[in-house]
Amino acid sequence: MIKLIAIILLAISTAGAGYFGWTQKKSSAAATEQVAELTQQVEEADKKIEATEEELAASKEKLPALMTKAQELEAVKAAFASGMVLKDLEAAYAKEKKALSTERQLGLAGVRLLTNGTKDPATVEAFQKALEMTDWKGQQKVICAAQNALAAAGEKVKVMSECQPEAGPGKGDSKTGSKGAPSDKAESKDAKGSDEKKNDKKLDKSAQGHAEAQPVHWEYEGAMGPENWGKEFPTCGRGKSQAPLSVKGPYEKVRYSLAPDYKQGQLKIVNNGHTIQVNVPNGSKIRIDGRPFELVQFHFHRPSEEHIDGKPSAMVIHLVHKNMEGELAVLAVMLREGNENPVIKTLWTHAPKNAGSEVLPDGVMFNPASLLPKELDFFHYDGSLTTPPCTEKVKFYILKTQVSISKEQISDFPFKMNARPIQPSNGRPIYSN
Incomplete structure (x- = not known):
């Protein structure tokens, strides 16, 4: 009887030892796989860090030039911040009581941009007006200035490839817009059609524009009266x-x-x-x-x-x-x-x-x-x-x-x-x- 018990205990201990050895071998294999995966992840992370360091170095090279441009822009914006230049310019144009040339319209839009920023609906309206007035074949600079300003304001306007700024470091190439002027003109009409959506953006100093003189002359009676405002200011005619x-x-x-x-x-x-x-x-x-x-x-x-x-x-x-x-x-x-x-x-x-x-x-x-x-x-x-x-x-x-x-x-x-x-x-x- 004692011999039988000893044989059973020996069999159990042998089986246990075998199972322990098998589990240890399995755990060792799993650990080896985990180490391999971690090693691969570390190598990938090293590559990303290296690429990021290269981009950072490239950015540092361009930073002084960008800082200079930013300082120049801030100085110009500060000079226009009071709004007096804009008011005087608008008053002068209003006194002339005649339609502005494309160049004057764009210049006025630029002064609005410097004074009130892209979130002012009157700024957007001024650039849209400049686009509508433009000779699409002969005034690419005007087109580019207006399209880029509207794009900066969040308007749905496709910027021509000739007008798109160079991509910054790490950003990749800019999306190419339509190269043909006719399709861009059609897109500018889409921007005009988004007039009703402009108010979804935060307004900055637009409250100052209520009842102020606008560069395009308008009146309360006659040919430039309220029934015709919509010809120059789309929301006046289409707004609900x-x-x-x-x-x-x-x-x-x-x-x-x-x-x-x-x-x-x-x-x-x-x-x-x-x-x-x-x-x-x-x-x-x-x-x-x-x-x-x-x-x-x-x-x-x-x-x-x-x-x-x-x-x-x-x-x-x-x-x-x-x-x-x-x-x-x-x-x-x-x-x-x-x-x-x-x-x-x-x-x-x-x-x-x-x-x-x-x-x-x-x-x-x-x-x-x-x-x-x-x-x-x-x-x-x-x-x-x-x-x-x-x-x-x-x-x-x-x-x-x-x-x-x-x-x-x-x-x-x-x-x-x-x-x-x-x-x-x-x-x-x-x-x-």
Whole structure:
């Protein structure tokens, strides 16, 4: 019996030893495979590091030249940052009252680019206009400048291969565009067709453009009146969310409020050829449903552009705001004929009678809050700038309480009529708080 037990134990131990040896051999083989894989990965990583080091060395060689160009560009942008050069140039072209040449249109677009950047819809519009005016066979430089500017702004325009910049280190070759001018011209029309989408980009200083003089001359009456704006400014004719609207019920209810926090500052007033406008120093804000917007400028229309229940008021003040995302919001204060308005009297006293540069009267301070009524209940709809280029996605808030202005003050406003006609609502809701 003891012998049998010993034989069984010996068999078990022999089998165990064999199994242990087999598992050890298997583990050793797996480890060898893992080591081989890791070795291959290390070799591949070494190759990538070597390639990256080569690219880095090439980049370092080009860095001084790129830094010089960047510094030059920043210096030029700083020189144009105040916007005065752009305003003076636009005012000068507006006085000529004639269509610009292609070169002037492109030059003006370039000044807009340096002043406001590619996110300004008026910059994009100016370059698109330059493309439309261009002789495609004889002005390649103009075409290249406009196409590259539109591409930088994110517009869907195909840049001709002759116009494409050299690829940077590590970027590979640029994608080749169409070489034939006709197809590029067709593409520029596609860019023009993307006009409605331009507002999806953040706006920078476009709030300053509301009611300002544009390089292409436009008016409120005659051959250059609102019914023809769309010929020069496509969104004015094709947009589906244009302003102003006739405000009437039924209304959709909203429960938020407006909270202006305007500050006193130096009066900066300008007659831009289309209205009297006051440019507001930084610091004046309004909260709309808790969201902060900066007051950029305010200006006047006669009669009011907005109608309430089908009727206009004597005039309206448009206070134009923008937020950090570039969204625009216009607060409209309706002016009804009645008693003299002392705040308006101050503005009219210092307003230039003729179109020209901004005026800063010595020692005259002004707080935009003095323009507002006590009650801030409002109507609201989504619209557009009411002057060219008629950029859309602008939020309008029309105060229900009107402010008085005397008959004499209405007559003293230097523009007898500067109101765009009512636009189709296209089913847009109107809200009331």
